Amino acid sequence: MEAGSLSSKKTGAPKPSWASGSGSHVGDAILKYGLAGLAVGVLVLIAYFFVRLIVEAEPALSQVGVIDFVFGDSWVPSQGDYGALPLLVGTLITSVIALIVGVPVAIATALYITELCPKRFRGPLTVVVDLLAAVPSVVYGLWGIFFLAPKLEPAEKWFSETFAFLPLVDPDKVSIPNYFVAGVILAIMIVPIVSAISREVISTVPAEQKEGALALGATRWEMLRMAVLPYSRAGIAGASMLGLGRAIGETIAVVIVIGNAAVIGSTIFSQGYTLAAVIANEFGEAASDPLHRAALIACGLLLFILTLIVNAIARYFVNKAEEGQASRVPAGMAG
Amino acid sequence: MRQLEPTSRTRIAKDRAARGFLLALTLLALVPLALILYYLVKQGFEAINWEFLTTDPTGRFLGDPGGIRSAIVGTTIMVALAAAISVPIGVGVALYLVEYGKRTRFANTVRYFIDVMTGVPSVVFGLFVYITLVVSQIGGTFAAWKGSVALALLMIPIVARSSEVVLNLVPDSIREAALALGAPRWRVVTRVVLPTAFPGLVTSSLLAIARGAGETAPLLFTVAFANEMAFNLNDRMNSLPLQIYNDVSQAQDRLVARAWGAALTLVVMILVLIVIARLVQRRSRLAT
Numbered sequence: 001m002e003a004g005s006l007s008s009k010k011t012g013a014p015k016p017s018w019a020s021g022s023g024s025h026v027g028d029a030i031l032k033y034g035l036a037g038l039a040v041g042v043l044v045l046i047a048y049f050f051v052r053l054i055v056e057a058e059p060a061l062s063q064v065g066v067i068d069f070v071f072g073d074s075w076v077p078s079q080g081d082y083g084a085l086p087l088l089v090g091t092l093i094t095s096v097i098a099l100i101v102g103v104p105v106a107i108a109t110a111l112y113i114t115e116l117c118p119k120r121f122r123g124p125l126t127v128v129v130d131l132l133a134a135v136p137s138v139v140y141g142l143w144g145i146f147f148l149a150p151k152l153e154p155a156e157k158w159f160s161e162t163f164a165f166l167p168l169v170d171p172d173k174v175s176i177p178n179y180f181v182a183g184v185i186l187a188i189m190i191v192p193i194v195s196a197i198s199r200e201v202i203s204t205v206p207a208e209q210k211e212g213a214l215a216l217g218a219t220r221w222e223m224l225r226m227a228v229l230p231y232s233r234a235g236i237a238g239a240s241m242l243g244l245g246r247a248i249g250e251t252i253a254v255v256i257v258i259g260n261a262a263v264i265g266s267t268i269f270s271q272g273y274t275l276a277a278v279i280a281n282e283f284g285e286a287a288s289d290p291l292h293r294a295a296l297i298a299c300g301l302l303l304f305i306l307t308l309i310v311n312a313i314a315r316y317f318v319n320k321a322e323e324g325q326a327s328r329v330p331a332g333m334a335g
Numbered sequence: 336m337r338q339l340e341p342t343s344r345t346r347i348a349k350d351r352a353a354r355g356f357l358l359a360l361t362l363l364a365l366v367p368l369a370l371i372l373y374y375l376v377k378q379g380f381e382a383i384n385w386e387f388l389t390t391d392p393t394g395r396f397l398g399d400p401g402g403i404r405s406a407i408v409g410t411t412i413m414v415a416l417a418a419a420i421s422v423p424i425g426v427g428v429a430l431y432l433v434e435y436g437k438r439t440r441f442a443n444t445v446r447y448f449i450d451v452m453t454g455v456p457s458v459v460f461g462l463f464v465y466i467t468l469v470v471s472q473i474g475g476t477f478a479a480w481k482g483s484v485a486l487a488l489l490m491i492p493i494v495a496r497s498s499e500v501v502l503n504l505v506p507d508s509i510r511e512a513a514l515a516l517g518a519p520r521w522r523v524v525t526r527v528v529l530p531t532a533f534p535g536l537v538t539s540s541l542l543a544i545a546r547g548a549g550e551t552a553p554l555l556f557t558v559a560f561a562n563e564m565a566f567n568l569n570d571r572m573n574s575l576p577l578q579i580y581n582d583v584s585q586a587q588d589r590l591v592a593r594a595w596g597a598a599l600t601l602v603v604m605i606l607v608l609i610v611i612a613r614l615v616q617r618r619s620r621l622a623t
Contacts, residue, residue, distance in 0.1 A: 027521035035431035108360030136549025219350035249456025300462040311454030
């Protein structure tokens, strides 16, 4: 902290005298407190949000019990069984597949675009990768169910037969759609955000460090491995967690391609369900049944808490990576 | 003088392999985009014609399914209202953070929670509006304005964060110049900072709008579905994402064809917003 505040003095961070505002102007006061009120409003909204979700989920949680709700493995609304474990497991399986498939690709694009790509391709490549984020999730779902799922089926069958000895793979249990299709769709959807944040983090690696590595005779790859990656590791981890948060919360694309079967699938090619998918899919039928509705809201609460934790950790890493590096660069040498 | 050792062959080979691998993965990331766009255009063009764009869905399962006029109109209305709510709030919060809050603990807390808010799944926002506005029956049950509120909740953090970046680009020197001329702080903000940052703020707002336009989950719980064209904000309204979602779930080829047509229309609308946003950004005088 000490060092950070010392070095930032040169860049003008300490408040100039006018920044504290002179109280004599009514306009100033109105603008200042009006805007501060907006900011407070946003915080209050988030708190209210959380409280209302708990209140509305309470009937289901007290009827079933919090532990039984989270770890019960039977979700049959028609019989009043509300165990969210199959949904939770589905959310985890699809998100993990999304991370395994999506994160390496996203990091590779970030490294390639920032460090290896010829300068004139840098802009266009960035735009194209970002375009993946512009496709609405319902369109991903549409494409996933009518194009990707049928195209992946032969590959899944072949994989299941060839690697039948692996856990979570069984040649007799390949159904379309399934966890894996959902995971791949999610992987495609998280690439742009993971790539964008990784690019930001990687571009904060000081040029002297990279040039130093190259001057010592490192090849480009060695420079990336020894100078860039260690420096941006925390930030890339944070970026991946932000991607995880996205994958956990994605609803519409998943509900279309996962099959919506409320059981814990025995293979990665089984049909399943996720927390987000169940809310979207059963919401209509739950309107007439208060307990079912409360159970779905409880799923929303669980989802909210999960994403909150994941995002809080992710932001911690990303902020630390970006700020820590900014203060480590001597002020005059930045950029 | 001693001859310099050439870099060993294995190291060069490793370097080549690694760079090739990174390039290959980068190209791999572009494959799904190409496939999606290809299929979208191919299937979408088959469905789209003038009649498709100018008739309402009939709601019939068999026979003529109709077009998507009400969905285009509904999406436009709801997204416009959502923008009218979220842009002032988002830009206002960003102004507070940049002009007044700066690095105080309170400002950092707001910043942190806005970041966290960007990570909240859209389905949860939908659920929240459903609980607070639909279940409690404020002005009836499902209504277009409630969908706009849900979209606005999702757009506020996006607008706030990107506007903050833009406002930070306004050089302190011109703020100081205005203050030195005796302008009060609020006039500096409204007459100097905002006009300077205007193109950038337009860009960040348009990108947030583009994001909101494609969202399905928040509308699902708040607006419900309607076939006929509606202009009453207090009533159900059709929208492109919901139209697509409804049609996908049907085992009927003509409905699926309409889903592709609607999807292409939606993606084109979003791309137009993004292109306008980028053009405005290019004309901005602030360096990004």
